[in-house]
Amino acid sequence: MTRPGRSAYAPQEIEPKWQRIWAERGVMKANDDSPKPKFYDLVMYPYPSGDLHMGHARNYVMGDALARMKRMQGFEVLHPFGWDAFGLPAENAAMKHPGLHPEKYTLDNIAESKRDLKMMGILYDWDRELASCMPDYYRWTQWLFLLMLERGLAYRAKAPVNWCPVDKTVLANEQVINGRCWRHPDVEVEKRDLEQWFLKITDYADRLLDDLATIDKWPQKVRVMQTNWIGRSMGAEVDFAIDGLPGESVRIYTTRPDTLFGATFMVLAPEHPLVERITTEKHRARIREYVEKARKETEIERLSTERDKTGVATGGFAINPVNGEKIPIWVADYVLMTYGTGAIMAVPAHDERDFDFAQRYDLPIREVIAPPTGARKVLREAYVGPGVMVNSDGYDGLDSTVAFGKICDDLEKRGVGNRAVKYRLRDWLISRQRYWGAPIPIVYCPTHGIVPVPVDQLPVTLPREYRPLAEQPDWYRTKCPIGGEEARRETDTMDTFIDSSWYFLRYASPHDDREPFDPELANHWMAVDQYTGGVEHAILHLLYSRFFTKVLHDAGMLEVEEPFKRLFNQGMVKRFGQVMAKSAGNGVSIAQLSSEQGADAGRVYEMFIGPPEEDVEWSEAGLNGVVKFLQRVWRLVLEPESIDVSEGPMVAVDEVVLRRRVAQTIGRVTEHYDELRFNTAVAFLMELANTMQDYLQGGGARDASWADAARTLVKLLNPLAPHICEEMWERLGEQGVLADASWPAFDRAAAVEPKVTLVIQVAGKVRDKLEVDAGLSEGDALKLAMAREKVGAALNGRGPSKVIYVRDRLINLVP
RNA sequence: GUCGGCGUGGCGGAAUGGCAGACGCGCCAGCCUUAGGAGCUGGUGCCCGAAAGGGCGUGGAGGUUCAAAUCCUCUCGCCGACACCA
Numbered sequence: 001m002t003r004p005g006r007s008a009y010a011p012q013e014i015e016p017k018w019q020r021i022w023a024e025r026g027v028m029k030a031n032d033d034s035p036k037p038k039f040y041d042l043v044m045y046p047y048p049s050g051d052l053h054m055g056h057a058r059n060y061v062m063g064d065a066l067a068r069m070k071r072m073q074g075f076e077v078l079h080p081f082g083w084d085a086f087g088l089p090a091e092n093a094a095m096k097h098p099g100l101h102p103e104k105y106t107l108d109n110i111a112e113s114k115r116d117l118k119m120m121g122i123l124y125d126w127d128r129e130l131a132s133c134m135p136d137y138y139r140w141t142q143w144l145f146l147l148m149l150e151r152g153l154a155y156r157a158k159a160p161v162n163w164c165p166v167d168k169t170v171l172a173n174e175q176v177i178n179g180r181c182w183r184h185p186d187v188e189v190e191k192r193d194l195e196q197w198f199l200k201i202t203d204y205a206d207r208l209l210d211d212l213a214t215i216d217k218w219p220q221k222v223r224v225m226q227t228n229w230i231g232r233s234m235g236a237e238v239d240f241a242i243d244g245l246p247g248e249s250v251r252i253y254t255t256r257p258d259t260l261f262g263a264t265f266m267v268l269a270p271e272h273p274l275v276e277r278i279t280t281e282k283h284r285a286r287i288r289e290y291v292e293k294a295r296k297e298t299e300i301e302r303l304s305t306e307r308d309k310t311g312v313a314t315g316g317f318a319i320n321p322v323n324g325e326k327i328p329i330w331v332a333d334y335v336l337m338t339y340g341t342g343a344i345m346a347v348p349a350h351d352e353r354d355f356d357f358a359q360r361y362d363l364p365i366r367e368v369i370a371p372p373t374g375a376r377k378v379l380r381e382a383y384v385g386p387g388v389m390v391n392s393d394g395y396d397g398l399d400s401t402v403a404f405g406k407i408c409d410d411l412e413k414r415g416v417g418n419r420a421v422k423y424r425l426r427d428w429l430i431s432r433q434r435y436w437g438a439p440i441p442i443v444y445c446p447t448h449g450i451v452p453v454p455v456d457q458l459p460v461t462l463p464r465e466y467r468p469l470a471e472q473p474d475w476y477r478t479k480c481p482i483g484g485e486e487a488r489r490e491t492d493t494m495d496t497f498i499d500s501s502w503y504f505l506r507y508a509s510p511h512d513d514r515e516p517f518d519p520e521l522a523n524h525w526m527a528v529d530q531y532t533g534g535v536e537h538a539i540l541h542l543l544y545s546r547f548f549t550k551v552l553h554d555a556g557m558l559e560v561e562e563p564f565k566r567l568f569n570q571g572m573v574k575r576f577g578q579v580m581a582k583s584a585g586n587g588v589s590i591a592q593l594s595s596e597q598g599a600d601a602g603r604v605y606e607m608f609i610g611p612p613e614e615d616v617e618w619s620e621a622g623l624n625g626v627v628k629f630l631q632r633v634w635r636l637v638l639e640p641e642s643i644d645v646s647e648g649p650m651v652a653v654d655e656v657v658l659r660r661r662v663a664q665t666i667g668r669v670t671e672h673y674d675e676l677r678f679n680t681a682v683a684f685l686m687e688l689a690n691t692m693q694d695y696l697q698g699g700g701a702r703d704a705s706w707a708d709a710a711r712t713l714v715k716l717l718n719p720l721a722p723h724i725c726e727e728m729w730e731r732l733g734e735q736g737v738l739a740d741a742s743w744p745a746f747d748r749a750a751a752v753e754p755k756v757t758l759v760i761q762v763a764g765k766v767r768d769k770l771e772v773d774a775g776l777s778e779g780d781a782l783k784l785a786m787a788r789e790k791v792g793a794a795l796n797g798r799g800p801s802k803v804i805y806v807r808d809r810l811i812n813l814v815p
Numbered sequence: 816g817u818c819g820g821c822g823u824g825g826c827g828g829a830a831u832g833g834c835a836g837a838c839g840c841g842c843c844a845g846c847c848u849u850a851g852g853a854g855c856u857g858g859u860g861c862c863c864g865a866a867a868g869g870g871c872g873u874g875g876a877g878g879u880u881c882a883a884a885u886c887c888u889c890u891c892g893c894c895g896a897c898a899c900c901a
Binding site: 220229624 | 816817818819820821826827828829837838839840841846847852853854855856895896897899900901
């Protein structure tokens with residue numbers, strides 16, 4: 001006999017039981033041929049770090065809850081999982097523990113994490129599991145690289161890398177600490193130019209930017225971040241002739257051709273190819289010194305903020321094409337070779353950076369755009385807004401936004417310039433000088449040059465021994481696929497972001513050994529209906545995935561142009577003020593949770609703890625509250641006789657109220673689950689439980705209304721707390737697993753309150769209140785209002801000149 | 816610096832422009848009891864009041880509106896992203 005106040009709810013017993021049953025029944029297996037509408041529910045695949053805890057679980061519980069609801073709603077749900085398994089941590093672990101191979105480290109972690117996910121009751125279609133480090137996956141990563149190459153989207157170019165002069169090796173950015181090698185803290189890291197592979201993502205800059213408008217179910221924040229990252233700017237390129245060097249000119253880029261008449265000097269990036277030729281003898285030594293210093297500059301120095309601008313005059317002069325004026329040419333590192341043309345015209349009056357520079361080196365400042373507030377006597381800062389053109393010859397008096405176009409037209413007519421669009425986005429450097437990644441499938445042949453590995457020879461597999469590929473002679477020595485000459489393999493591997501740029505397509509046909517994915521199946525499942533993951537991937541991963549999707553679309557392999565219809569970034573779980581992490585030692589273990597309060601309590605708690613997009617603080621007290629809630633649900637559904645009815649509630653809940661609450665809860669919970677607003681969804685379920693308890697304590701019979709309420713509660717709670725719900729479902733005598741049951745239908749009419757309070761205001765002051773039928777028409781409500789004595793008095797005998805009727809509850813009369 | 820977001824009880828947080836504070840935690844009082852980290856009932860924004868009731872109240876100052884936590888302007892504070900991109 002159950003003691004009053006104690007429930008027999010024992011998560012330790014029922015959770016393993018249902019996890020086993022779901023696995024046996026293959027509950028979340030996605031059927032490719034199902035006639036049902038599809039729903040592709042995806043969580044970002046994780047790096048298998050082996051410390052899966054409740055901090056990670058939040059994301060997966062959201063995905064699982066949505067998958068379970070969509071399934072009950074009649075969708076064929078694809079809810080797959082995999083592992084972003086290449087990457088540096090595995091190598092670091094291998095270095096730390098000699099003899100531990102990155103692959104073993106990775107696969108062990110995967111096995112461990114997988115156990116934890118199952119212990120949380122999270123259901124995936126494990127038949128579709130993938131790991132990016134396995135040859136049957138990275139074979140197709142390599143295939144996709146070759147597709148990029150074939151489509152002219154992969155190329156080789158020199159790029160600076162971090163070089164440790166002692167180890168004579170390339171270092172990842174993470175291995176450079178304060179400009180020094182991580183293994184040799186007194187050795188400065190050098191910058192070296194090496195040949196590296198790039199993907200031409202800039203070819204897609206316009207589409208990546210413009211199509212952001214089509215994915216309007218992404219968080220605004222992420223779309224803004226991507227917009228800024230791509231950084232499209234509209235302006236003009238203008239040729240400035242060089243004084244004393246006939247036929248030579250410097251091409252500059254500006255977003256403000258309307259300020260051309262205000263250019264009082266020109267600045268070249270230190271790496272600009274014309275620096276040497278322009279520099280006069282007198283200035284040569286100083287320029288060389290400056291350029292040399294800039295070249296050596298480390299990342300850290302470049303990142304130092306608020307640094308004063310420095311520069312050196314070349315002694316050369318450029319000729320402004322609009323007015324023939326001779327302006328001095330300087331070299332300064334605030335101009336970057338990697339953006340625009342590596343050269344600018346400096347207009348200190350209308351650009352803050354140029355203004356600072358002009359002040360420091362005492363260069364002239366000429367105002368050419370008058371702000372709307374009128375001309376200024378002393379120029380104390382740059383005015384960057386629009387205005388009226390002054391000091392600009394024939395353009396004077398024009399609005400600067402109009403002059404912009406006119407000047408461009410004139411430059412184009414004269415052949416000294418043209419409109420131009422530039423992007424902040426750079427091409428994607430994908431070469432990594434690392435072992436634990438997908439080898440770039442390229443052979444360098446003395447005769448045939450750069451030769452792609454033929455598709456039928458893929459995958460180019462990693463050598464067994466853990467050691468940099470460049471140090472494995474047996475591996476990199478090969479034969480040219482074309483002529484059979486002695487040749488050398490590419491020894492760099494690919495950025496792991498390549499692996500993750502297409503994994504969501506592989507889930508459509510994970511065992512396909514003829515192509516990266518079956519276009520028919522991919523077209524069936526794509527696009528992803530809901531993509532959930534951390535906001536730290538707002539730019540790179542999501543931008544790269546969009547890029548790959550567009551390339552595959554252009555290659556005729558995919559119908560969609562955008563991979564992810566709806567994106568959600570969940571907040572992180574903190575404990576003791578810090579993000580849960582192995583290194584911080586504050587993670588809540590899944591195994592421990594599951595053996596104490598139970599996985600269901602952890603699941604519901606993490607959903608209830610706060611808004612899903614916000615960071616939240618884990619607390620034992622909060623978790624306890626949820627445990628109590630689950631115990632109460634258990635007792636209400638299975639042991640209602642154990643509820644103490646000796647003290648009734650203040651407000652009696654009758655059958656009508658109970659039925660209405662049930663209907664309302666169905667509507668609200670469904671809507672809020674759909675929008676991933678789980679915290680409020682849980683609150684509604686708690687309200688339903690409160691109402692059910694009030695009903696019992698008010699002497700309510702355990703009749704059909706009660707049975708319906710109990711079953712509805714079980715169904716609505718199921719996505720969040722599936723184990724306890726399955727157990728209750730079974731004990732209620734229902735057939736089949738709840739995972740296959742149907743979602744409760746929302747009866748809008750049953751959810752409406754029958755009465756509302758009509759509030760009558762006259763000139764903004766409340767004059768009367770009365771109870772009316774909720775369905776009362778506007779006209780009848782007005783008649784009723786006018787008939788009230790107090791209202792008539794307030795209106796002073798006159799009728800209202802204006803009537804405002806809002807919703808069902810308020811009438812406002814303006815005399 | 817630029818862009819974006821957020822400021823609501825003791826705490827986490829609810830609120831299509833329409834009863835601010837749902838739901839939970841915590842706390843207070845009472846009940847029950849096999850004395851437990853259980854259960855039940857009531858209370859809990861602030862101020863005045865024994866109560867009825869009244870006043871104030873969503874960082875601050877203005878504004879729009881019959882009506883503002885919500886919309887607009889300015890301002891203060893916190894958080895995030897980018898950070899010399901011409």
